[in-house]
Amino acid sequence: MLLFLLRRIGAGVVLVWVIATLTFFLTSLTGSDPGRRILGPTADLEAVAAKRAELGLDRPVLERYRDWLTGAVHGDLGVSWFTNEPVGRLVGDALPVSLSLVLAATVLTAVVSVVLGVVAAVRGGWLDGLLQSVSIVAFAVPNFLVGLVLSLVFAVQLGVFPALGYTPLAQDPGRWLASIALPAIALAIGAIATVATQTRGSMIDVLGQDYVRTLRSRGLPTRSVVLKHALRNAAPTSLTVLSLQFIALISGAVVIEKVFGLSGLGERATSAAGQGDVPLVLGIVVVAVLVVVVVNIVVDIALGWLNPKVRIA
């Protein structure tokens, strides 16, 4: 198990490194002159050249890459070209907002999907048909559209939730929850459709297994057969799908943040990308991939724990 974990961590480090390197060279070797971009079209050539030198862009790209990588390994992601603030702090400020949103949506997805998937698999009939139809539509609605409608109804018309803005958890847990409730629901809809459908499928699979019949032959209550035994055996599939959905949720959060005026990573990424703030873009990509890698390792540990064959080996 320890070896398995070390291998996964090693693979994760390699993944972050590969992505960071690709992004570095993509952003360093292409695009318009950063000095020109920062100073604007009216600046004279000398000022642009001076700016380039100030940013160290006159040095060979491999040297810049080495410096950036050395810094990044020590936790220093450089300085924003536009605000001169450390990228680490800019990302660090925005991360809690995005993580709150994505993790809340993940928890919501996990809970609702398991309930819906299990109920549809166990009860069958019209309820199952309804879930299947609704999930096709839920999958088709862009989550920012759901966000817009939720915002329109619950924030603008009814005023029960704030339409915009984020309250940190440490400041006021109740208002924190209120500030991320609508965005998290909007974000989770598509993921719920996907994970619930998968959970339903794997539950139906498991409920058809021989050992489920044997457990029932022992006179165990349906509750134990379904919720303890069948769900436990169906869990790995759902967890795997959920971990893939987590990546999709990070993607979706970028757009949802705009709808609800949350200044998270997505908002930072959108404006940094728009301006061409290369160090900030790089920092955001590294942090986003790092989050994905950490979550994947956690999921792998959970999958290993769920599977006795892996756990014991």
Next chain:
Amino acid sequence: MSILSASGPAGPAPVEVLATPARAGAVRRLLGNPVAVGALVWLVLIAVLAVLAPLLTSQSPTASKITEALAPVGGDHPLGTDGVGRDVWAQLLYGARTSLVGSLTVVVVALLLGLPAGVLAGYYRGWFDAVASWVASLLMALPAIIVLLVVLAQFGRSTALAMAVFGVIIAPGVFRLVRASVLAVREELFVDAARVAGLSDARIMRRHVLPVVVPPTVIQVSQLLGIAIVIQAGLEFLGLGSANQASWGGMLSDAFQNIYAQPRLLLWPGLAIVLTVTAFGLLGNALRDALGVSGRVPRVRRRGATTPPAVLPADEAAPAPAVDPDALLALGGLRVAYPGPDGTEREVVHGVSLTVRRGEVVGLVGESGSGKSQTAFAVLGLLPPEARTSAATMTFDGADLRGLSPAAMNRLRGRRIGYIPQEPMSNLDPSFTIGSQLTEPMRHHLGLSGAEARTRALALLDRVGIPDPARVFGSYPHQVSGGMAQRVLIAGAVSCDPDLLIADEPTTALDVTVQAEVLDLIRELQAERRLGVLLVTHDFGVVADVCDTVVVMREGRVVESAEAERLFADPQHEYTRMLLGSTLEDTPARGSLPASDLHPEEIAVPLPTAGGNR
């Protein structure tokens, strides 16, 4: 915006594909499905509107006139104007162009990369598979929108570029699906045979591999088209689409700016996106049905998967056999039927009657498909939910089993009726220890504490002949052998001191050496506890070894039922004679010995089975 979900769970999705002839009628089947026709009509309509946009409106979708901002419906503007005075109807038409072109770009790129890579990786495996799979997992770990932001930051706002890059990001979904399909077919017989026949790889691929790859890919393409529209709308909503190009996402962005002043603006682009993406999704599902590709999930409408079917009293006045006062289990006129695909019922058990007395071992014998297992499961109430069961008599220890509530049936199952399954390894829950599976019913039925149940379970494991009970108690099913697992299941069946044991081919799946030991164990336990046993088997050797009475079934009917000795000595029914004959055919003892004098080992030759009965 659940991107990447089209690629499904991380493992290769098992895909079953019918043979090529099934595709001949695919188009006809597709057009016979009203949902598919509806989806197709909508998509064709959108495509026509997109192509004919210049004929359908004289307005420019991008010309803004601040003086006409948020103009109402009517006049020059059939759907009004947006926040900067652009015509909504014109934007909707030209936006359809943008959406369709963008989603086609995604699909073309994803197919160009994913399809050949998937075929090559699945067919040749080796280093290419390793590298391609690694690249795929790398791409799948990337949040798509963040990558697109980086690319657009470098190369400027361009919807076409963004969609091409998204095609690359989503290509692993195609790659994995194609690879899994090719891997599945690669090992199949016809490919091996084709190789032996000396066909070239290219020909094998064209003739055998591609037909299997195409149907699931077509379905996935339909889903990808929808996903691409959603992702594109997201980018446009963020203001990262091409400038001066009408788009549905851009319309939503404008509607968002004016959400207080004119919420109606959300309606048209929102509806266009949702309906179009839903149409692609429904079309994908319809294609799945039409092409006969089934995922793992059965798509039939089902009743609940755990609601046991209630046994109904027989409606005809069947001559109920006189119930033996000694009977532990009395079954009269049992019928089991299943609904067929065309709505009619197909009966598989036609009025079976049998009696099991306390301390008696009754063998229920017949070939595969004779309905013997159906009969046993009907007694346990463990038939699949769609089964329809009725009986003139069905009593256990004098109590009527018909119409019993699931809860009442649960109090009998495990507590008073024990069950030993056929295949030991698939009948233990792989996720729980053997100890926990043994103690749970005892704690539930007998109200034992954890420690008491453990003591009792260890004693039971010892009793069934397991050498190191403590170790097995803490083991998971995959850590013990098949023979051990069957002993564990027998221990489980008798753990709550039942009166009746129902054993479904308890030795069929075991090695010959273990079979005799397990039979001995069942017989010992039966004698020790005066159990009534209903032993389902196709093996006359087993019958001769342990049964007092034999009931012979054929095609859902009892053809003969007699004491074991009498049946062996003097079989009455032609079918019984035939079964006995086929059992004895290859045994050296055949000849002058009367059947009843045979030693079980000598006649323990299983009946020829019609397949699948193990």
